[in-house]
Amino acid sequence: MAIESLATVWLNATGTVAMQSEHSGHDTVITGAQVVTPAGTALCDIGIRDGRIATLGTGLQGDRVIDATGLIAMPGGIDSHVHIAQPSGPGIEMADDFASATRAAACGGNTLVMPFVLPDGDQSLRDATNAYLAQAEGQCLTDISCHLIVKSADPVTLGQDLPALIALGLTSFKVFMTYEGMRLNDAEILRVMDVAKEQGALTLVHAENEDAIEFLRDKAERAGDTAPVFHARSRPVPVEREATHRATTLAEVAGVPLMIVHVSNGAALEEIRRAKERGVKVYAETCPQYITLTADDLDRAGFEGAKWVCSPPPRDTDEQAAIWAGLEQGAFDVFSSDHCPFRFADPAGKDAPGARASFRNIPNGIPGVETRLPILFSEGVSKGRITLEAFAALTATNHARIYGLTDKGAIMVGKDADIVLWDPSLTKAICQDDLHHGADYTPWEGFEVTGWPVHTLLRGQTVMQNGAPEGVPLGRHVAREKVSA
Numbered sequence: 001m002a003i004e005s006l007a008t009v010w011l012n013a014t015g016t017v018a019m020q021s022e023h024s025g026h027d028t029v030i031t032g033a034q035v036v037t038p039a040g041t042a043l044c045d046i047g048i049r050d051g052r053i054a055t056l057g058t059g060l061q062g063d064r065v066i067d068a069t070g071l072i073a074m075p076g077g078i079d080s081h082v083h084i085a086q087p088s089g090p091g092i093e094m095a096d097d098f099a100s101a102t103r104a105a106a107c108g109g110n111t112l113v114m115p116f117v118l119p120d121g122d123q124s125l126r127d128a129t130n131a132y133l134a135q136a137e138g139q140c141l142t143d144i145s146c147h148l149i150v151k152s153a154d155p156v157t158l159g160q161d162l163p164a165l166i167a168l169g170l171t172s173f174k175v176f177m178t179y180e181g182m183r184l185n186d187a188e189i190l191r192v193m194d195v196a197k198e199q200g201a202l203t204l205v206h207a208e209n210e211d212a213i214e215f216l217r218d219k220a221e222r223a224g225d226t227a228p229v230f231h232a233r234s235r236p237v238p239v240e241r242e243a244t245h246r247a248t249t250l251a252e253v254a255g256v257p258l259m260i261v262h263v264s265n266g267a268a269l270e271e272i273r274r275a276k277e278r279g280v281k282v283y284a285e286t287c288p289q290y291i292t293l294t295a296d297d298l299d300r301a302g303f304e305g306a307k308w309v310c311s312p313p314p315r316d317t318d319e320q321a322a323i324w325a326g327l328e329q330g331a332f333d334v335f336s337s338d339h340c341p342f343r344f345a346d347p348a349g350k351d352a353p354g355a356r357a358s359f360r361n362i363p364n365g366i367p368g369v370e371t372r373l374p375i376l377f378s379e380g381v382s383k384g385r386i387t388l389e390a391f392a393a394l395t396a397t398n399h400a401r402i403y404g405l406t407d408k409g410a411i412m413v414g415k416d417a418d419i420v421l422w423d424p425s426l427t428k429a430i431c432q433d434d435l436h437h438g439a440d441y442t443p444w445e446g447f448e449v450t451g452w453p454v455h456t457l458l459r460g461q462t463v464m465q466n467g468a469p470e471g472v473p474l475g476r477h478v479a480r481e482k483v484s485a
Contacts, residue, residue: 041388151176199482228306283333285332375444
């Protein structure tokens, strides 16, 4: 995009170039940044008015000026896969509530996160949603927009609660093919997908074959193989590959779009490619753990490996290379954290009753909402694997497009002024003491990154500056547009 010297050039909502007077007033002007937009990257100013991006250009005037010389302006990160204050079983507590999770998210350069509503026991999906949103009210430093978890295909859930909640803007829901008490069988998944098609929602699938996992878990325990590393060894690539094939086939039968979450290996990604070749509308998500961690991280002395227990587990360096190839080639649509935090030194967390006796009892999940963006920026942009534009798409723009967040995800005139300023040369090691989540560890302790977010704005208001949260909780729940099949 060429920048005129005597008039402001800005990108309107369709991405075309237009002219506007340089003397228009703004609440805030960000000057001197290298600005990443869907139409390309340019050195220009960003004018913000009433919480929205009003102008992109030069010579802009505003009541507040943020000098961003030497920095990169990106759309605020959207992390479309996080778990916050979610029911996790008797006596087990997640480490983050909405206040701590969104504080960490903002400090990691995010402006919106998408947590999951999970009914507790026999609670209805509608009651669970009302209670969950009540927990979030007044607590969030970033915006949120909730997914639903469908763990029962009963008539009330499918015939009443889901249609009502979708109509209110909760237009995506997740189903599980693993975890007893959560998983649905194929017939139930098809019925859920049918509701998605009728009501205009997107189905997310956790694709792992529970029967195969249970077979391998039982076999490991009979052999006395109970250490944390056997969590990874009892969930090998084939159980994810098979479930991914089955999920895409069910979506093909139902005629619905589908998101396969946290893809960890090349074989599963190949199943997604094949489905796309057959005409299935399927999206793919991956996460930082699958480009930086391996199953060997679980193979540590004593109980230490429990820190890395998550599902699917990290794989090996060959699978890391396959995931990177997918990122570089555009096979992945979104890059999320799957932030699922538990405290390590806590009987309500990783050290739950029975966890040291068997990997089966270790709560699944790792913290990552604050480190998602720096890891991908460092490993991707700083190392020349992906462009700034691809980074913005993987971490914000595609999330907004796929999930119906029409006012989010891009630096464009008319969008919410959700902006993060990056220092591309800032190099430092990830350290638990610097992070803001509720967990007592990070799986990436000591991992060195180049490129770090230094200023986060939500609708034009600063929520993080120089690594510290700032301001009062301004976040709100954002309703989303319906999804077309």
